[in-house]
Amino acid sequence: MAVAELTSPTVAYTHTPTRLHSSSQLSLSSTHLSFRLRRSFRPQNTRITCSVDQVQAPVAVETKKSTDKSDCFGVFCQTYDLRAEEETKSWKKLINIAVSGAAGMISNHLLFKLASGEVFGPNQPIALKLLGSERSFQALEGVAMELEDSLYPLLREVSIGINPYEVFEDAEWALLIGAKPRGPGMERADLLDINGQIFAEQGKALNAVASRNVKVIVVGNPCNTNALICLKNAPNIPAKNFHALTRLDENRAKCQLALKAGVFYDKVSNVTIWGNHSTTQVPDFLNARINGLPVKEVIKDHKWLEEEFTEMVQKRGGLLIQKWGRSSAASTAVSIADAIKSLITPTPEGDWFSSGVYTNGNPYGIAEGLVFSMPCRSKGDGDYELVKDVIFDDYLLKKITKTEAELLAEKRCVAHLTGEGIAFCDLPEDTMLPGEM
Numbered sequence: 001m002a003v004a005e006l007t008s009p010t011v012a013y014t015h016t017p018t019r020l021h022s023s024s025q026l027s028l029s030s031t032h033l034s035f036r037l038r039r040s041f042r043p044q045n046t047r048i049t050c051s052v053d054q055v056q057a058p059v060a061v062e063t064k065k066s067t068d069k070s071d072c073f074g075v076f077c078q079t080y081d082l083r084a085e086e087e088t089k090s091w092k093k094l095i096n097i098a099v100s101g102a103a104g105m106i107s108n109h110l111l112f113k114l115a116s117g118e119v120f121g122p123n124q125p126i127a128l129k130l131l132g133s134e135r136s137f138q139a140l141e142g143v144a145m146e147l148e149d150s151l152y153p154l155l156r157e158v159s160i161g162i163n164p165y166e167v168f169e170d171a172e173w174a175l176l177i178g179a180k181p182r183g184p185g186m187e188r189a190d191l192l193d194i195n196g197q198i199f200a201e202q203g204k205a206l207n208a209v210a211s212r213n214v215k216v217i218v219v220g221n222p223c224n225t226n227a228l229i230c231l232k233n234a235p236n237i238p239a240k241n242f243h244a245l246t247r248l249d250e251n252r253a254k255c256q257l258a259l260k261a262g263v264f265y266d267k268v269s270n271v272t273i274w275g276n277h278s279t280t281q282v283p284d285f286l287n288a289r290i291n292g293l294p295v296k297e298v299i300k301d302h303k304w305l306e307e308e309f310t311e312m313v314q315k316r317g318g319l320l321i322q323k324w325g326r327s328s329a330a331s332t333a334v335s336i337a338d339a340i341k342s343l344i345t346p347t348p349e350g351d352w353f354s355s356g357v358y359t360n361g362n363p364y365g366i367a368e369g370l371v372f373s374m375p376c377r378s379k380g381d382g383d384y385e386l387v388k389d390v391i392f393d394d395y396l397l398k399k400i401t402k403t404e405a406e407l408l409a410e411k412r413c414v415a416h417l418t419g420e421g422i423a424f425c426d427l428p429e430d431t432m433l434p435g436e437m
Ligand SMILES: NC(=O)c1ccc[n+]([C@@H]2O[C@H](COP(=O)([O-])OP(=O)(O)OC[C@H]3O[C@@H](n4cnc5c(N)ncnc54)[C@H](O)[C@@H]3O)[C@@H](O)[C@H]2O)c1
Pocket: 100, 101, 102, 103, 104, 105, 106, 107, 131, 132, 133, 135, 136, 177, 178, 179, 180, 181, 198, 218, 219, 220, 221, 222, 223, 244, 245, 246, 247, 248, 249, 277, 327, 328, 329, 332, 436
């Protein structure tokens, strides 16, 4: 597709001959802050120099055309020198965050949370690297313009593109949201294949150009198997770094337990979602706690827990689509923010969070080689460990076995994308969240 060739309506451009590297974006001295705001899929780069007492208008010395589809956008191409305010002295080193499906509904909420400092903290400058599809490229420009207009101090760079090999360069976080929706009459197996190919390609791109310790959160559905495909195509990145988002399901489960118990939801802890982000998912009320007590001691209506609660959480996404006419976007963005915060802040003593992670070496006897939602704890360093002190009963084991069987079937169905031979699709039933097209 043709690259959009925009000229800034507000600034003139000074060509900077070399592509700026993220590590060179931010430099602090005792009295001055020097940083470069990048942005252009557009051909020109811009440099502005200013200080607290003096601001110079940018002067154009050169403009050139480019075919680069991932480059800095608008005001984010500008280079400033300005006197640092006291608080910026405490700023950390810039981090690169790649977001795919950046022109979609979920991203429309998430990007602004990221840019505001709500997720990574008020002292953490970020660069947003936005990946779209060919079809969504113009919308992506619109997203970048809105970010531009939001004047977020911590948002140092925005670049947009449609080539994951460019957009994922040096990414330290990759939030993989973009996926193809399920078309009318499309079999689930077809969706697994179509989206699986996207995640195979993105896994290869991460493997080639991302930070060796990039943390990847896969949101695009079917997210567990997409995450599996992605990690299998990125052998140079630790498999442990890949997550499938089940935090929304955990949040939904907490909400329902709080409602039933008549408590505020901050009193609900230790909620695990086991397995697949589908209607076979298992919200675990056996290990969950309310006010520090086992849920079954607080909610005596065990029939409700086994039947209504479980199904309500499993089908919450479908009900929301019926009401809202589209799938959850704002609460999904909140849950992505929660998932990130759970990895970069120490987990509160005794608690845990759910994430779809690689099963190899799991202590629960779940089949190896799957991406399966399990209880995790983090020291806040981006890594996690699986929680060992959980209990099982027959009800929970039976449910876990069902969701495990589904993920094993999905895995067989995408064997051609994971390097494990010829695919064979025998999916037990269609268990995508109802209404999730
Ligand atoms: N795991 C969860 O808890 C959860 C919750 C809700 C939605 N989802 C899933 O998240 C995904 C996105 O949802 P949405 O509401 O934002 O959808 P959306 O349709 O609004 O946005 C998706 C965007 O991705 C883009 N896209 C498609 N293929 C792409 C590719 N190869 N590379 C980059 N971008 C691409 C599309 O052009 C579109 O702009 C869906 O698969 C949805 O089912 C997951």
